[in-house]
Amino acid sequence: QSGDNPRILESKLVSFLPPDKREAVLAEINAE
Numbered sequence: 001q002s003g004d005n006p007r008i009l010e011s012k013l014v015s016f017l018p019p020d021k022r023e024a025v026l027a028e029i030n031a032e
Contacts, residue, residue, distance in 0.1 A: 010029055014022050 007029070010025070014025050017025060
C-alpha cells in the first residue's frame, strides 16, 4: 500500500489517456 490518494492516482492515469477517453474518465470521477 503506497498510501497514494485514489484521486491522485486517477489524475496520473488520466494524464496518459487520449483526450476523448480523458473526458469520459473525468465525467465518471465527478459523478461519484
